[in-house]
Amino acid sequence: MPSDASQRAIYRAQLERYEKKKQKKDSGVVETTGRQSPDNDSDREALLDLPPDQRMGEFLKLSPEQQRSFLGNGKSERVEGFLQGLDPKQRETVMAIENPQQVVTSELIQARLLRAIYSQRQLEEVMTDFWLNHFNVFIGKGADRYLLTSYERDVIRPHALGKFEDLLVATARSPAMLFYLDNWMSVGTDSDFANGVREHVGRRGRHLRVRVNPAKGGKGKRHGLNENYGRELMELHTLGVNGGYTQKDVTEVARVFTGWTLKKPREGGSFTFDARMHERGEKKVLGHRIKENGEKEGLEILHILARHPSTAKFISTKLAVRFVSDDPPAALVQRMSETFLKKNGDIREVLKTMLASPEFWSSESYRAKVKTPLEFVVSSVRGCGAEVTDAAPLARQLQNLGMPLYGMQPPTGYSSKADAWVNSAALLGRMNFALAFSAGKVKGIQIEAENGPADSQDALAMLQNKLSLGNISQQTHDTILTQLQNVNRQKASDNGHEAQVIEGLLLGSPEFQRR
Amino acid sequence: MAITRRVFIRNSGLAVVGTAAVPSFLTRAAFGAPDPGRRSKRLVIIFQRGAADGLNIVVPHSEPAYYAMRPSINIPRTSVLDLDGMFGLHPALAPLMPLWKQRHLAMVHAAGSPDPTRSHFDAQDFMESGTPGLKTTYDGWLNRSLHSLPKSGQVSAFRAIALGPSLPRILSGSEPAIAVNNLSDFGLGGKNSPAATTFEAMYASSSDSILHGTGQETFEAMKMLKAADPAKYKPAAGAEYPRGRFGDSLRQLAQLIKANLGVQVAFADIGGWDHHVNEGNTQGQLANVLRDFASGLAALWIDLGDLAEDTVVVTMSEFGRTARENGNRGTDHGHANAMFIMGGPVKGGRVYGHWPGLGQSQLYEGRDLAVTTDFRRVLGEAVYQHLGNRALEQVFPGFDESSNGFLRYLG
Numbered sequence: 001m002p003s004d005a006s007q008r009a010i011y012r013a014q015l016e017r018y019e020k021k022k023q024k025k026d027s028g029v030v031e032t033t034g035r036q037s038p039d040n041d042s043d044r045e046a047l048l049d050l051p052p053d054q055r056m057g058e059f060l061k062l063s064p065e066q067q068r069s070f071l072g073n074g075k076s077e078r079v080e081g082f083l084q085g086l087d088p089k090q091r092e093t094v095m096a097i098e099n100p101q102q103v104v105t106s107e108l109i110q111a112r113l114l115r116a117i118y119s120q121r122q123l124e125e126v127m128t129d130f131w132l133n134h135f136n137v138f139i140g141k142g143a144d145r146y147l148l149t150s151y152e153r154d155v156i157r158p159h160a161l162g163k164f165e166d167l168l169v170a171t172a173r174s175p176a177m178l179f180y181l182d183n184w185m186s187v188g189t190d191s192d193f194a195n196g197v198r199e200h201v202g203r204r205g206r207h208l209r210v211r212v213n214p215a216k217g218g219k220g221k222r223h224g225l226n227e228n229y230g231r232e233l234m235e236l237h238t239l240g241v242n243g244g245y246t247q248k249d250v251t252e253v254a255r256v257f258t259g260w261t262l263k264k265p266r267e268g269g270s271f272t273f274d275a276r277m278h279e280r281g282e283k284k285v286l287g288h289r290i291k292e293n294g295e296k297e298g299l300e301i302l303h304i305l306a307r308h309p310s311t312a313k314f315i316s317t318k319l320a321v322r323f324v325s326d327d328p329p330a331a332l333v334q335r336m337s338e339t340f341l342k343k344n345g346d347i348r349e350v351l352k353t354m355l356a357s358p359e360f361w362s363s364e365s366y367r368a369k370v371k372t373p374l375e376f377v378v379s380s381v382r383g384c385g386a387e388v389t390d391a392a393p394l395a396r397q398l399q400n401l402g403m404p405l406y407g408m409q410p411p412t413g414y415s416s417k418a419d420a421w422v423n424s425a426a427l428l429g430r431m432n433f434a435l436a437f438s439a440g441k442v443k444g445i446q447i448e449a450e451n452g453p454a455d456s457q458d459a460l461a462m463l464q465n466k467l468s469l470g471n472i473s474q475q476t477h478d479t480i481l482t483q484l485q486n487v488n489r490q491k492a493s494d495n496g497h498e499a500q501v502i503e504g505l506l507l508g509s510p511e512f513q514r515r
Numbered sequence: 516m517a518i519t520r521r522v523f524i525r526n527s528g529l530a531v532v533g534t535a536a537v538p539s540f541l542t543r544a545a546f547g548a549p550d551p552g553r554r555s556k557r558l559v560i561i562f563q564r565g566a567a568d569g570l571n572i573v574v575p576h577s578e579p580a581y582y583a584m585r586p587s588i589n590i591p592r593t594s595v596l597d598l599d600g601m602f603g604l605h606p607a608l609a610p611l612m613p614l615w616k617q618r619h620l621a622m623v624h625a626a627g628s629p630d631p632t633r634s635h636f637d638a639q640d641f642m643e644s645g646t647p648g649l650k651t652t653y654d655g656w657l658n659r660s661l662h663s664l665p666k667s668g669q670v671s672a673f674r675a676i677a678l679g680p681s682l683p684r685i686l687s688g689s690e691p692a693i694a695v696n697n698l699s700d701f702g703l704g705g706k707n708s709p710a711a712t713t714f715e716a717m718y719a720s721s722s723d724s725i726l727h728g729t730g731q732e733t734f735e736a737m738k739m740l741k742a743a744d745p746a747k748y749k750p751a752a753g754a755e756y757p758r759g760r761f762g763d764s765l766r767q768l769a770q771l772i773k774a775n776l777g778v779q780v781a782f783a784d785i786g787g788w789d790h791h792v793n794e795g796n797t798q799g800q801l802a803n804v805l806r807d808f809a810s811g812l813a814a815l816w817i818d819l820g821d822l823a824e825d826t827v828v829v830t831m832s833e834f835g836r837t838a839r840e841n842g843n844r845g846t847d848h849g850h851a852n853a854m855f856i857m858g859g860p861v862k863g864g865r866v867y868g869h870w871p872g873l874g875q876s877q878l879y880e881g882r883d884l885a886v887t888t889d890f891r892r893v894l895g896e897a898v899y900q901h902l903g904n905r906a907l908e909q910v911f912p913g914f915d916e917s918s919n920g921f922l923r924y925l926g
Contacts, residue, residue, distance in 0.1 A: 182791050185843050224842015228791045231633065231848070241634050247880065250633075370725060402680030402696070409786060410565070412636050422725050423682035424733035425694040428701060431714050435704045475720035483713040501710075508714055510721040510730065 005060050006093040013064040013097040044070065052085040056093075064097070071098050080393050080443045091390065105139055108149050109405045110391035113398070116378045117388060127160040127347070128152070129374070130322055132406075135171045135237060136413035137180045139406035144180055148406055151176035164315065164345030165306035168237065172302055173271045175262050177229070181411065186226035188258040188279025194224070197276070225279075230254035232411045234305065240317075243310030249286055255279040256290060256297045312340035316350060324360055325368035326417045332359040367470075367514040370418035373401035375515060376430060380437055380507050381445070383467040390444030397442060401429045422513075434507035438500050452499045456484045463502050472511045480505050556825050556901050557772065559781045559815075560657060560685065560894075561855075562642075563808070563832035565788035566635060568846055569853035570838065570884060571801055572608070573622050573866065577601045580873035584839040587796070588846070594797045598622075602866050606797050607805035610813035614857060618864035619816070619823075621924050623893050625851040625871050627834055627886040633848035635789070638833035642890060643685035645911045654688025656891075656910050657780050660898045661690045663906035664779075671777025672736035678764035678783040686782055691732045698767050701740055711737075745774035754818035757807045761785040765811045769818040772826070779902070785811070788832060792843040812857060824859030827901045827925070831890060837882050838873055849883035854893055860901060860925050867922045888922070889914070896921040 001008050047058055047070070059082075062070060071094075072078030079098060083091050095103050119125045132152060139145050155174045159167035171177045178184040187193050230253035234245045259278030263269040273295035283290040283297065288304055290297050305311055316336035320328035336353050343349040354360055371379065377398050381388060388394065395405060402421075408414055415421075433442075440447050452459040460480060464472055480502060487501065506512055574590045575581050577600065582589050595603025596612055602624065604611065614620035630647035632638050641647040645656025661675055675692035677683050686692040695701055703711040711734075718730025748770045756762035764783040772778050787804045794801050812830075816823055831854055836846035851871070857863070871877050871885040879885040891911045898904050899918055907918070 182843065185792065187842050189842070226791055226841055226843050226845075227847045235634050235636075241632070241637050247631075247633065410635060410789075418725050419687060420681060422729050423677075423694040424729060424736060425680055425682075425696040425701070427718075427726070427729055427733050428703060428737070429680075429696070431703055431710070432700070435708070435710055473721065476717050479713050479716040479720070482716075483709050486709060505710065505713055505717075508710070509717055510723045510726040513726060514723070 005057075006089070009060045009064075009067075010093060010096045010100075013067065014100065016064045017100075048081065052087070052090070055082075056086060056090050059094070067097055076396060080390075080396075083390060083392070084443060085389075091392075101145070104149060105145050105406075106392060106395075108139075108152070109395045112152070112405055113378070113391045113395055114388060116374070117381050123351075124157075124160055127351075128157050130319070131156045131160055131167060133408075133413035133416075134318065135167075135177065136408055136411050137176045137406070138409045138411075140409065141180055144176055147174075147176035147179060150174075159347075161348050161351070162346075164311075164340070164347055165303065167347075168302050168306050169299065171237070172233070172257075172260065172298065175269060175271060178260060178262055178271065181229035181232055182226045183229035183257055183260055184262040186229070186254060186258050186261075187224055187277045188255060189225055190280050191258060191278055192276040192280075193274075225251070225254050225258065227251060227254045229257060233257075236411055236413075238305040238314065239308060239310040240314035243308070243314060245286060252283045252285045252290075253301060256283050256285065256301050259295065260298055306345055307341070309337070309341060312337040312345075316340055319350065319354060322416045323354060324365050326419075329359045332357050367511075369416075369515050370422055370513055371515050372414065372416060372421055373398055373403035373426070373430075374405070376513065377401070377433070379512075379515070380434070383507075384438065384447055384503055385466070386437075386448075387446040388444060389446055393443040394445065397433055397437075401433065402426060427513075430513065431508035434512075435504045438504035438507060440500075456481060456498065456502075459499055460484075460502055463499065463506060467503075467506055467512065469506065469509075469511050472506070472509065476509050476511060480509075555777070555779065556903065557778055557781065557822075557827070558657075558660070558897050558902055559768065559783070559826060559828040561812070561828060561830040562639070562683070562685070562782070562784040563788050563830060564635075564639065564784050564786045565832075566638075566834050566836055566848055567788040567832040567852060568790060568794065568801060568836040569624070569832070569851065570835065571794070571796070572605050572805065573598075573624055573853040574603050574605060575601065575624075575870070575873065576603045578873050581838075584873065586840070587844050588794050588840050590796055598866060601870070605802065605805050607802040608809040610806075610809040611855075611857075614813065614816060615864055619857060619859065619861055621856045621861055621863040622866045623854045623856065623868045623888055623922065623924075624866055625868050625884055625886060626854045626888040626890050626893055627851040628890055629886060631850075631880075633834065633850075635833055635848075640684060642831060642833055643683060645891060645894075646913060649913070652912075655683070655685035656894070657685045657782060658688030658690050658692055659910045660902060660904055661780060662688065663909045664902060664904045671779075672732055672739050673771060673776040674779045676768075676771065676778055676781050678768055678781070679760075683782055683784070686780075691728075693732050693736050695736075695767065695771070697763075698740070698745055698770060702737060739776060743774040743776055745770040745776070748773040750814065751818045751820055754814040755810065756814040756818075757810045759807060761807050761811050762814070765815045766818070769815055772819060772822055790836075791841065791845040791847060794840075794845045812855070816857065827856065827858035827861060827897050829894060829897055830855040831894075835884050838878055838884055839882065850879045851884040851886040854890065856893070856897075856924055858901075862924050862926055865924070867924055889916070892916060892920055893922065893924075896923075896925055900925040 001011055047055060050058060059067065071082060083094060086094070092103060095106060115125055135156065137144055137148060137151060139148055151174050155170045159170055227250055231250045233253060234243065234250065235241045239245055259274045261272060261274050261277060263272045275294055278294060281292055285301055286304065290300055313333065316333050317328065320333050320336060324332065332354065335357065336350050339353040340350050359365060377394065398404060399407065403414060436442055437445065438447070452462050460477065483505065484498060484501065570581065571588065571590055574595045576592045576595045590605055594606050596606060596609060597603040598615065611620055628638060628641055628647045630638070630641050643655045644652040646652040658675065672691065672693060675686055675690055677686050677692065677694045679694060680696045682692060682694040703714065715734040718727060718734065721727045721730065750756060750766060750769065756766045761783070768781055768783060785808055790800050793799065812828065819826055832852050834848060834850055835852035836849040838849065841847050869887040871887050873884070875881060877885065891914045895907050895911060898910050899907055904910060
């Protein structure tokens with residue numbers, strides 16, 4: 001056992017978890033230890049009242065059973081309450097004891113939110129978000145929960161403002177994508193693996209094939225073609241659904257990518273090309289003949305797709321929808337597509353064309369977009385100048401608003417259009433978030449009560465400015481003042497409280513839902 | 516023949532006034548409805564997102580080709596719950612068998628969209644817009660099914676509802692429709708919060724084209740909900756909803772219906788059907804999601820009690836899956852699928868539709884179950900017969916099939 005108290009506690013919890021599992025497997029029953037946790041509320045309150053370091057110290061002294069029970073057996077409210085004020089290392093320790101499988105994902109999600117809020121490079125951040133969503137990978141699919149950290153850091157982020165083809169190739173080779181869209185287990189029907197040929201033996205330039213029994217495939221799982229990646233590569237990553245490909249192209253592309261697989265996928269395995277899984281022979285995709293060329297066939301396809309006019313248009317449209325309006329001007333998309341093709345998919349250049357366009361700066365595009373929940377939550381925190389001490393509760397709020405980070409199961413990713421996000425459940429969610437957030441009721445957030453101007457009108461003007469709302473409508477302005485007057489009549493005016501009320505109302509206003 | 520509730524109604528329905536043991540739905544019909552000639556009919560649409568594998572759900576167990584094409588993921592004849600000697604249900608659908616036996620449950624096999632797309636996104640879009648192949652349709656057919664329906668009196672804010680965090684394509688359009696994610700959260704800022712009034716005023720007077728309308732619908736619904744307090748409608752005895760989002764959706768749907776909030780069309784979805792890898796057979800991934808699906812629908816049926824008499828539930832999925840299993844003991848995107856129809860007025864205990872067969876030449880593009888029943892024909896009948904909307908050409912524009920083509924699962 002490690003000597004460090006935190007590490008020891010984590011080891012103890014894991015060992016007990018393992019023993020329980022084993023016990024259950026062997027006998028089907030789980031014995032609970034007799035010792036009970038500080039289960040009654042007063043004991044719990046007492047522990048929670050201690051200063052963070054002491055609280056953590058006492059917590060580590062409990063048995064694993066008691067710790068779990070104390071944390072409400074995983075109830076997120078209870079866990080969040082306990083975590084308040086602990087430093088990141090202490091929080092990680094509690095998480096590793098309570099739910100070890102969640103440590104990696106929870107930290108990934110928190111890091112992303114913190115970057116979105118605090119990064120000095122906002123365009124890079126927005127583009128990272130854009131591509132993560134474009135090349136969506138769902139965190140809930142098996143090994144992807146561990147693969148996503150590297151996917152964001154090593155695959156998406158370095159190319160977010162680079163060349164599209166580099167990004168495309170990086171995603172195609174990424175363990176996260178290979179796993180998510182099943183390509184890692186796609187095997188050519190006419191491959192050595194399927195034909196039972198064990199190995200190539202090169203001898204004086206000659207290849208000799210050794211035939212053995214037809215492959216059973218590890219647990220019988222890896223013995224045929226899987227079209228999933230081939231289809232989404234063209235439909236969602238490059239050409240777009242009307243980009244001019246057929247079912248035949250999908251199957252051929254799937255054949256091309258056989259052999260693009262993973263070494264030990266469930267152990268964080270890396271990309272490898274397995275020639276034995278690769279479909280033999282020539283393939284024909286979108287009218288191009290792809291000569292048999294192993295791994296290079298895939299690169300050839302990616303090159304064709306990355307330079308395709310349909311791809312240029314599809315990506316340009318999506319960018320314009322993200323940055324300009326839900327129905328962007330065709331002329332703008334056209335010019336962006338031209339840049340995309342002329343500059344070989346240089347994302348930076350495409351963005352420059354967009355940012356320099358009159359359409360981007362036109363009055364029609366001003367606040368034409370309704371914020372997604374992510375944009376709404378992040379802009380609330382930034383606007384109010386709140387301090388995030390623990391991003392996990394904020395991530396849960398985002399989940400409640402229907403947009404968990406990395407949480408989109410289908411490969412389409414989230415929509416950035418208003419119709420996906422404007423509905424009664426969503427609006428109520430936003431208004432409730434606005435009220436809870438401004439009142440300091442969202443855990444992990446420190447929000448300073450503003451001691452603003454005494455006059456309500458001045459206070460409103462100041463906060464409106466602070467939230468970069470520009471000109472709010474007369475109606476919004478008047479209704480807020482009316483409520484303030486009613487409230488003021490009820491209780492002695494308190495500037496801090498008043499500012500909080502104004503902030504909540506502004507965050508929930510129709511104006512703040514737009515950007 | 517089993518005595519069903521429907522039969523009971525047919526035999527006794529017209530002579531009930533004055534009897535002590537009057538089923539409550541009949542008294543409601545007599546005294547409550549604005550139009551005494553018609554009780555309030557409800558249509559509930561369940562979408563299985565991700566392309567459910569219809570061939571392993573309503574299994575053609577009399578087809579040797581089925582077993583030949585699915586060596587590792589087939590449902591053995593000994594395990595299927597036989598329906599009619601030709602088809603049988605996946606064993607995980609056992610909770611639905613009582614409904615089948617009472618003839619309140621039917622299926623349509625080989626149903627689907629004529630559009631050849633195998634894109635989840637496009638196919639769902641077409642099934643929700645009700646216009647296969649046409650991407651410019653801006654509204655959904657379930658919304659349009661209300662549009663051309665004669666209105667009587669005040670329209671309820673809960674007339675069209677979607678259970679879930681967002682309003683789906685199928686319900687978007689000019690008729691007010693609301694999304695309800697969690698009934699207990701469907702309020703604002705606690706009791707008598709002044710913020711609710713302020714927000715309401717803000718959105719009511721807002722000139723924002725998108726937010727204004729949604730805001731108004733939201734506040735109206737909130738008030739109605741507060742008055743009706745659906746929280747007091749607990750699931751009926753024996754109605755055991757599965758844990759998770761689908762069960763929650765159906766439980767809350769039942770609460771809204773029982774609270775008499777004027778629900779006419781409702782939508783809920785259930786995901787997790789896209790089994791490219793390790794689909795499983797009698798056990799496994801598909802079996803797990805089917806258990807939720809079946810126990811959810813069975814619980815809804817029990818929970819609605821008498822109200823189920825006026826309710827028709829239709830399920831759909833964007834397309835089926837390949838007739839052959841793929842190289843990973845899963846299935847890829849296919850074409851036709853099976854739809855379930857459940858409800859009081861349903862002539863159940865039958866598998867409707869024309870079976871195209873699984874022979875190589877009978878398969879669509881040589882790989883998928885062919886579509887022999889257009890999904891709009893199935894839905895059209897529910898809209899026409901059950902909701903009473905005669906303007907089908909507005910609900911499904913471009914689908915020029917008259918009511919003569921109906922399968923007559925509603926009589």
